[in-house]
Amino acid sequence: MEITFYKYQGTGNDFVMIDDRSENFPVDNELIAHLCHRRFGIGADGLILLRHAEGYDFRMVYFNADGGEGSMCGNGGRCVVRFAHDLGIFSEHTSFIAVDGPHEASVDGEVISLKMSPVNKVEQYEAYDFMNTGSPHYVTYVDDIKETEVVEIGKDIRYGPKYGPVGGTNVNFIEVLRNNHLSVRTYERGVEDETYSCGTGVTACALSAHLREGWASPIVVDTVGGTLEVSFNALPGNTFDEIYLTGPAMRVYEGRVTQ
Numbered sequence: 001m002e003i004t005f006y007k008y009q010g011t012g013n014d015f016v017m018i019d020d021r022s023e024n025f026p027v028d029n030e031l032i033a034h035l036c037h038r039r040f041g042i043g044a045d046g047l048i049l050l051r052h053a054e055g056y057d058f059r060m061v062y063f064n065a066d067g068g069e070g071s072m073c074g075n076g077g078r079c080v081v082r083f084a085h086d087l088g089i090f091s092e093h094t095s096f097i098a099v100d101g102p103h104e105a106s107v108d109g110e111v112i113s114l115k116m117s118p119v120n121k122v123e124q125y126e127a128y129d130f131m132n133t134g135s136p137h138y139v140t141y142v143d144d145i146k147e148t149e150v151v152e153i154g155k156d157i158r159y160g161p162k163y164g165p166v167g168g169t170n171v172n173f174i175e176v177l178r179n180n181h182l183s184v185r186t187y188e189r190g191v192e193d194e195t196y197s198c199g200t201g202v203t204a205c206a207l208s209a210h211l212r213e214g215w216a217s218p219i220v221v222d223t224v225g226g227t228l229e230v231s232f233n234a235l236p237g238n239t240f241d242e243i244y245l246t247g248p249a250m251r252v253y254e255g256r257v258t259q
């Protein structure tokens with residue numbers, strides 16, 4: 001069987017993208033992990049199927065690089081919007097459905113702005129914040145992000161006694177650069193490594209920084225792979241709506257693999 005694929009990246013978070021409106025893609029965890037493998041496959045942090053959805057422009061189905069179906073992926077969401085735009089599915093504004101519910105997005109040149117799900121709860125502890133921005137995120141602060149052992153510490157928390165037994169978590173490290181400006185690195189569950197950027201993670205970090213630093217929207221976040229902006233409406237009780245994740249997303253190449 002021949003599979004036509006496209007490769008997209010958003011601030012260095014990269015995805016194999018498949019137009020699966022015919023629903024012919026053989027969904028199989030081993031195959032997806034193989035396609036995402038950086039030595040034996042195409043290489044990506046995840047794989048996304050674009051499918052039809054009643055009442056929406058399309059459906060996003062997201063798998064992590066380990067082949068398992070993931071929770072929401074913010075950068076993947078921005079990339080699938082770019083893909084749908086490239087396919088001519090919409091011209092400026094779109095609405096689509098993902099695992100965490102409906103999303104809206106718009107395209108302005110290279111930049112995709114994606115409306116994220118509302119955040120209904122932020123757990124605040126002395127050393128970290130924990131919230132679900134479509135995916136679960138642990139957010140902590142460090143003095144020197146370049147020197148932080150993201151993979152070692154991230155793995156300990158992801159598999160640790162608090163979050164490990166309940167499905168794990170993504171783990172984000174923040175260095176505050178200046179007012180309304182963060183630098184973030186993320187250990188991603190399902191990739192089981194540091195990625196160049198994590199959109200739901202960046203969103204969690206911006207909301208955490210609003211609560212801890214008292215900053216107003218928008219907040220700029222540098223990641224290893226580029227810069228994103230998060231805007232939001234803060235509501236009483238540490239809840240948020242009107243959250244937008246904005247930044248570049250683009251096609252890298254297209255190809256075919258035979259299985």
Ligand SMILES: N[C@@H](CCC[C@H](N)C(=O)O)C(=O)O
Nearest residue numbers: 070071073074075198199200
């Ligand atoms: N890279 C993603 C996050 C994907 C979700 C995550 N790995 C999980 O399943 O927990 C993003 O940009 O949000």
